[in-house]
Amino acid sequence: MNQDSADQHTISAAVLRSRGGPLTIESLLMEGPRGNEVLVRLVASGICHTDIDMMDGWDDTMGPIVLGHEGAGVVEAVGTKVEKFRSGDPVVVSYAFCGQCGQCRKGRPFDCLHFFELNFGFRRLDGSNALRSSDVRGHFFGQSSFASHALVASRNLVPVSRALPLALLAPLGCGLQTGAGTILHSLAVAPGESVGIFGSGSVGLAAVMAARIAGASQIIAIDRQPARLALARELGATCVLDSRQDDLAAQLAAGLDCLVDTTGDLELGRVAASVLKPRGRAAFVAGGAMPKPMAGRRHLSVIQGDAIPRLFIPELIRLFQSGWFPFDRLVQFYDFRQINQAIADVRRGETIKAVLRIG
Numbered sequence: 049m050n051q052d053s054a055d056q057h058t059i060s061a062a063v064l065r066s067r068g069g070p071l072t073i074e075s076l077l078m079e080g081p082r083g084n085e086v087l088v089r090l091v092a093s094g095i096c097h098t099d100i101d102m103m104d105g106w107d108d109t110m111g112p113i114v115l116g117h118e119g120a121g122v123v124e125a126v127g128t129k130v131e132k133f134r135s136g137d138p139v140v141v142s143y144a145f146c147g148q149c150g151q152c153r154k155g156r157p158f159d160c161l162h163f164f165e166l167n168f169g170f171r172r173l174d175g176s177n178a179l180r181s182s183d184v185r186g187h188f189f190g191q192s193s194f195a196s197h198a199l200v201a202s203r204n205l206v207p208v209s210r211a212l213p214l215a216l217l218a219p220l221g222c223g224l225q226t227g228a229g230t231i232l233h234s235l236a237v238a239p240g241e242s243v244g245i246f247g248s249g250s251v252g253l254a255a256v257m258a259a260r261i262a263g264a265s266q267i268i269a270i271d272r273q274p275a276r277l278a279l280a281r282e283l284g285a286t287c288v289l290d291s292r293q294d295d296l297a298a299q300l301a302a303g304l305d306c307l308v309d310t311t312g313d314l315e316l317g318r319v320a321a322s323v324l325k326p327r328g329r330a331a332f333v334a335g336g337a338m339p340k341p342m343a344g345r346r347h348l349s350v351i352q353g354d355a356i357p358r359l360f361i362p363e364l365i366r367l368f369q370s371g372w373f374p375f376d377r378l379v380q381f382y383d384f385r386q387i388n389q390a391i392a393d394v395r396r397g398e399t400i401k402a403v404l405r406i407g
């Protein structure tokens with residue numbers, strides 16, 4: 049990074065200039081860290097479906113943006129109020145929360161009252177933007193990690209050990225945390241329960257691994273792609289089903305104690321909801337419309353797996369090290385310059401979790 053002045057730097061970032069992409073890698077000017085911000089030199093970023101949904105739904109009149117929200121990197125500089133981080137510290141970057149509202153004070157940052165503005169507002173809460181040179185906006189999920197550098201509020205960083213493979217850890221910040229947290233926190237799956245997991249992308253497969261950790265007796269993975277279902281089986285699914293078959297509900301007629309829908313497909317969600325046992329719990333993580341629950345069942349709309357990143361990401365790393373959460377099986381690395389290829393591979397379902405190597 050070139051330091052152009054005391055508080056302004058040239059970074060490179062993948063910019064979305066028109067709906068659907070492609071992204072173009074451009075040089076941009078970014079200001080230095082304010083009081084409690086940290087400048088992170090990104091080593092890697094995962095690509096999450098939310099990035100692709102944003103690309104495909106973006107209104108061009110809103111101006112160009114930098115996406116990316118599964119960053120991992122090294123602290124390069126800190127603001128004057130930052131005490132816990134110093135230059136050279138390896139960090140994983142997770143979602144943004146304000147740290148001050150009633151929900152954050154209660155220890156529920158995933159329910160932060162400012163969650164939407166902070167993660168989808170493409171600006172700081174005070175309305176400012178760290179990107180200076182043009183009309184391009186950053187701050188997506190408080191990071192915009194499809195870039196060489198990100199400015200992040202220190203509370204949204206998770207410190208990790210230098211001994212760990214930092215690039216591999218990037219996707220823990222959103223997709224993997226969401227899948228695992230949904231099983232372990234939101235649904236609190238108990239030993240012996242049956243779990244249906246709709247969709248075998250990175251969120252669904254993280255849920256499969258977590259259901260095994262939780263001691264679920266039956267773990268049923270449902271997807272359209274045979275290769276993903278084969279992987280689901282290796283990661284702990286006790287049964288796999290093709291989501292396109294007509295008699296899916298009949299195949300699940302024994303009923304489910306819990307289910308996770310990662311697909312956002314309302315029709316499939318209705319089938320899922322119809323096989324939930326009395327007192328069953330269903331979690332919908334794709335953020336779309338939810339089917340109506342049958343009497344006596346609970347439907348939850350889940351954000352980030354109800355996970356507190358600074359507690360949960362270290363726990364996921366320990367589970368990875370002990371062999372219970374082998375999320376490296378989902379990851380395919382790409383060079384940052386191959387970002388459009390990586391996105392195309394994720395769209396086709398060929399790559400489950402693309403991780404860009406940056407810098």
Ligand SMILES: [Zn+2]
Nearest residue numbers: 146149152160
């Ligand atoms: Zn808050």
Ligand SMILES: [Zn+2]
Nearest residue numbers: 096098222223
């Ligand atoms: Zn995400």
